[in-house]
Amino acid sequence: MRLVQSKTIVDALKKAIIKMNYELDNSFVARLRRAKENEDKDLSKSIIQEILDNQEIAKHGEYPLCQDTGIVVVFAEIGFDVKLQEPLESSVNTAVSLAYKEGFLRKSVVNHPFDRKNTQDNTPAIIHTKLVPGDGLKFKIAAKGAGSENMSVVKMLTPTVGVEGVKKLVVDTIFNAGGKPCPPIIVGIGLGGNLEKSALIAKEAILRDLDDYNPDPVLKKLEDELYEEINALGVGPMGVGGKTTCIAVKINSYPMHIASLPVAINIQCHANRHEEVIL
């Protein structure tokens, strides 16, 4: 049994939460640069250039990438052989509270759908846990803003609509969202499971490595086709028109009921803030 102190988790998560709000990962920035070269219109190019300039400024650690520093989402993988000194929830929320204060991040969480009182420290985080073999601890975290989250959908399709039905829902969703979710976006899709499972695997999809390769050839093909079709829509950077609407499409799937075909589409804006922590 490996005992993990709460402080170990708090310190590591706090650091990662602050870092992700100030720095985009290199592979995403590289794709933005390529997207800019690929645009024809000056307007579309200049918008991507502003996004690139913004991340250069944010990197210095003074101004966060975006003022919507989001609600924190945590996917935790906990080894069977780990004994936590304190409940995970309390360590994660302590880390969030400290990070949002010390990192000068905006507190965007309210307590209730109608009271809407700010909780003052951006807690609680949204935490998903998975038990895995071994004595390791792994956290995938994201700061998820509302602009793109508000344009995300879950829809229960009927199985007979097949691939074409799924494609239509995805393409229509991105088209209707237009510039609102801050394109260029990453499109995370969850196919199957049930209502909540589809949403969960869609969120996991936007956290996948941009350069990974879907092992399921049918889903890989669908990712490629949707990438082309979404970029052919002409929505463009921030909706002003252009060739770059999405940077990547990632699809996860799960078995489902014979009568169901749940589809969740989770959109990630170009302020693609995420980190991984392994303890």
Added chain:
Amino acid sequence: MKHSVVTPISREMVESFRAGDRVYISGKIYTARDQAHLRLITDEAPNFDLQDAVIYYVGPTPPRPGNPIGSSGPTSSYRMDNLAIPLMKRGLRVMIGKGDRSKLFIEEMINNRAVYLIATGGTGALLASCIKSSRVIMYEDLGTEAVHELIVENFPCFVAYDIFGGSIFFDKDKS
């Protein structure tokens, strides 16, 4: 075309704007988003003159010591579509946000000779460098959503909708 303008913004100035034009704003502008709009529409004596005013849809991050403000990019404008209409009727001239807006909003914007500008969403660090000072002037209890008076210099925007029906956004009907 490029315009460098100083607030307040006159009706004649707005008439010279065309969708897609670059606009650099200097002078005083005011922040307001969902909750501040709800209050402003019934507030008969706000602490700033709505006539020819500029409202920026933003909820900044807290400033680090020595800085006037934190990260300050635009929020999605569509949430203020209906709430902006009574303010335009009271003289509000310019709104800055991100993303497209409803048909009703655009009609009312044109009727009132107001204009909607966009700043690039998600570039709060870049835009913060154009903000020289910030102070809360109304609704302090709203925190980041309180009305702030900002003094800006060459704050970069694009004309999103002009008063002649032009739009910067991709053409949904054509696609």
